[in-house]
Amino acid sequence: MTTTAVEDLLRELAPQVLGGLVRRHGQFEGCEDAVQEAVLAAAVQWPAEGVPDSPRGWLMTVASRRLIDQLRSDHARRERESATAAEPPPDDVPGTDDTLVLLFLCCHPTLTPASATALTLRAVGGLTTAEIARAFLVPEATMAARISRAKQRIKAAGSTFSLPADAERAERLRVVLHVLYLIFNEGYTASSGRDLDRPDLAREAIRLTRMVRAQLPDDAEVTGLLALMLLTHARREARTTPAGELVPLDEQDRGRWDRALIDEGTELAKASLAGPALGPYQLQAAIAATHADAATAEETNWRQVHAAYLILERIAPNPMVTLNRAVALAEAEGPQAGLALLATLDGDERMAGHHRLLSVRAHLLEKAGDAAAAYEHYRRAAKSTASLAEQRYLESRARRVRP
Amino acid sequence: MKFLICMHVNPAVLDALTDEEKTALGAGHGAFIEALKESGELIVTQALADPSQAVVVSVRNGQPAVTDGPFLESKEYLGGFYLIDCEDKERAIELAAQIPDTAIAGLGIEVRQVMFSDGPLDT
DSSP states (O other), rough: OOOOHHHHHHHHHHHHHHHHHHHOOOOOOHHHHHHHHHHHHHHHHHHOOOOOSHHHHHHHHHHHHHHHHHHOOOOGGGGHHHHHSSSSOOOOOOOOOHHHHHHHHHHTTOHHHHHHHHHHHHHHHHHOOOHHHHHHSOOOOHHHHHHHHHHHHHHHOOSSSSOHHHHHHHHHHHHHHHHHHHHHHHHHHHHOOSSSOOOOHHHHHHHHHHHHHHHOTOOOHHHHHHHHHHHTTTTTTTBBBBOOOOOOOOGGGGGGHEEEEEEEHHHHHHHHTSSSSSOOHHHHHHHHHHHHHHHGGGGGGHHHHHHHHHHHHSSSOOOHHHHHHHHHHHHHHHHHHHHHHHTTTTTTTTTTTOOEEEEEHHHHHHHHTTTHHHHHHHHHHHHHOOOEEEEEEHHHHHHOOOO | EEEEEEEEOHHHHHHHHHHHHHHHHHHHHHHHHHHHHHHHHHEEEOOOOGGGGOOEEETTTTTTEEEEOOOOSOOOOEEEEEEESSHHHHHHHHHHSSSSSGGGTEEEEEEEEEEOSSSSSSS
């Protein structure tokens, strides 16, 4: 088996083994370390010596041994040690349910999104601390501390290894989906080209979301999130030039969009909309599907996009949604309508001086033929963003309209 | 998100502190560094030698010219920095407010977001 195939297998098995171990012994913290060590050992041994007949059983046995070693070296835990050591090695039980429980645990509401993201990638995604650190461009020691703190917090919160009760499950699932969305977004906005050794977080997020969907196939928001990711990921080749410059949606070469991902994403988006209630991911997937459906930018059904943003604005009010609706409205009814809607955001503190508000206004002013004001707003937007790629793009737009 | 927390110091203000105040300042930074390490938000912190030791380098007609620094004539100079990685700008400000310099007039703490990174991080 190739190294890549072994890595893929390990990523798939790691959360199942961890789930089984935590279910048996409790103590998420110690189990997580033990599984990480077992996975590292397998990553070295398997490509050289071959994959064992029961890879999950192998990992389970090695991880259990590591855990027992840990307990043994801890004098204060002598009591528990004898109990653990006396138990037979855990069976090779299917652990797919455990993966979902694990995800709920890692996306615990007491964690900050950054901590939950890191912990999820390690415990559920099977990435090493070094890989996660590379993905977020921080030193390994920084990431190790963050993950360790996250595990302590979960322990302090007294979480048990079980699915949240029905009453809170919907809310907890929202946190899980948000973390997966953040992982995807981190991968999506990461600068391309230069960082070839950075793990592909967008693909990792898609893999994890597929896993959640396999467990919760009837949840429309899970399906909607997967559809949104696939439809967004489908555009990855077209959204930057080889030099790493951003290409806006209306200028992308749609022939370079990934048709297979679009087809799958569109099917899922449709399926998710068939449900009784609409959630934010379903609506964003519907918008992405509408864009994917247009052979050229001119053929985009902007009224449909606008309608979706209107509903989104109603169920999840947020100035960013209003901002996006203004773009759709301008396309459907002309730039003045869009500018009028933007004016309603001027009093919103969350948007004051935000580069997105400035850049959308610049764009609509340009469409309205006010080159001088567009230039001014593109320049201000370029100064306000902290993304180098975005800054270059906004500066090039400014040069284009310079009076 | 990465932020550079710049510590602007006025050497005259630092000199005028009592020994107790200097000790408290050092201890405050020590505690701040420990807390940042533990939370997984510290990338690196460094303190700079006295501005009187700075030199300014320029190249004219291909010839390097080195003159005594610092570059800007000012009462305050960059004395050191914290490079952190945290949730958002609000958190960066919350952390900056824990730096003991913020309670001393003449010492300035400035928060700047990082826009581009490269280089080995595990130094």
